[in-house]
Amino acid sequence: MTDHDPWACADPLGEALHFLRMSGAFYARSELSSPWGLDLPPLPHCLMFHVVVTGQSWLYVDERAPVLLRPGDLALVPHGAGHRLLSDPDAVATPLFDIPREFASERYEVLHHGGGGAPTRLICGAVRFDHAAAQQLITRLPSVLLVETATSPAGEWIHSTLRLMAAEAQSLRPGGETVITRLADILVIQAIREWIARDPAAQTGWLGALQDKQIGRAITAIHRHPDRPWSLETLAEVAAMSRSAFAARFTERVGVPAMHYVTQWRMNLAQTWLKDDGVAIADLAGRLGYQSEAAFSRTFKRVVGVSPGAVKRAGRPIRDALPGAELARQTA
Known part of the structure; x- marks a missing residue:
């Protein structure tokens, strides 16, 4: 009989992803009509994500070139940097805390904003990862991480997850916050997995x-x-x-x-x-x-x-x- 090696089947990267469990999650559903713009302040030590349900949004982070988000796209801003979401590049961004909102619960709100034109609906979140392994991983992500579901190999099930998240966000039935949190866990982990698989920086x-x-x-x-x-x-x-x-x-x-x-x-x-x-x-x-x-x-x-x-x-x-x-x- 051979001695059992406790590390023989270990998956260190998989274990690091296992620790990506969100804590302190806060979510918002944004009902927007063009022209519109959101100016999000820095949230140190938080990862922020945005999902476009309908319409489109331009994402501006730091000095990077803007990114156009289309329906089903998922964008992560991992390091808590302040950023802007705009209906078009010429739109004026309003500070987040100046925008009217409804508090559906302590951790969930609905925002209404815009000039009455073409509609856009976003689901956004700000979350923390308290475990040390998760923090190690998050600090190594780029300033923006984008999953375009139209070209992603996992696009179909990501779309299904997004549809379920959107339905929960729309109705917020009992237990809806828990469902949204679990779905957000999955989406964020999938986005990071895709980055690890395709970006050479993840191999160093x-x-x-x-x-x-x-x-x-x-x-x-x-x-x-x-x-x-x-x-x-x-x-x-x-x-x-x-x-x-x-x-x-x-x-x-x-x-x-x-x-x-x-x-x-x-x-x-x-x-x-x-x-x-x-x-x-x-x-x-x-x-x-x-x-x-x-x-x-x-x-x-x-x-x-x-x-x-x-x-x-x-x-x-x-x-x-x-x-x-x-x-x-x-x-x-």
């Missing part, structure tokens, strides 16, 4: 390392078991490489030494878990492999720049950083 750096059979196994081990007393020797054993070859290859593929990555991963997880009011710092230290709260706190402050207690005190629900909450504060 951390994403490329995840797809390296041996280095990917080591990264999987770190991700699954941050509490283990990892060393170059034990990680090289997981990768089935010599210590020196593993150290050189890990640094080459990932961009940082392996033990630096272990520490950074633990601190990323710590920042995620500190948002949970029920987690004590001492318990967190143990979950990350530290023998004492003091040792963990020293490392955390060295890497992050502030104490874990400061991060815990500063934590707040993500909905406070999303459009509906901002509007509620402005109009209170």
Whole structure:
């Protein structure tokens, strides 16, 4: 009988995609008539997405050339940059928070805007991904990611998903927010999968390392078991490489030494878990492999720049950083 290798069938990239679970989602259905324009403010640490249900929209992000979105197209703005959506390039953009809206729920609103001409309907969302693996992946995406369903191999089922999302957004029946959130999960993950499959940039750096059979196994081990007393020797054993070859290859593929990555991963997880009011710092230290709260706190402050207690005190629900909450504060 051969020994079972726990990393033999690991799919490091698949596991990273598994962690793409949205938190703090806020959605809007926009009923627009040309000419119209929306000026969306920056939302740090949020991914924003836009789906054109009917009509069309021009998307302007940073200094990039504008992108024309047609029915069924899905656009991601992964890094929370401010951007504009316009009925045509000459339309004037109105600040988002100046536009009349109806609050269907705490996390869902309906916007009405425009000059009475040709109609456009959009479904938009602002979401966060709190898990450290998701954050690692999101930071590596381009400033705009577009899925044109007319040319996508998965176009038909994407269209079906969009139709279901549009129907839920139109009626917002009991449980509709949950359905929309799950569908948005699927659409965002599919958009990222398509980018990984077609863009050479996805084959380099951390994403490329995840797809390296041996280095990917080591990264999987770190991700699954941050509490283990990892060393170059034990990680090289997981990768089935010599210590020196593993150290050189890990640094080459990932961009940082392996033990630096272990520490950074633990601190990323710590920042995620500190948002949970029920987690004590001492318990967190143990979950990350530290023998004492003091040792963990020293490392955390060295890497992050502030104490874990400061991060815990500063934590707040993500909905406070999303459009509906901002509007509620402005109009209170």
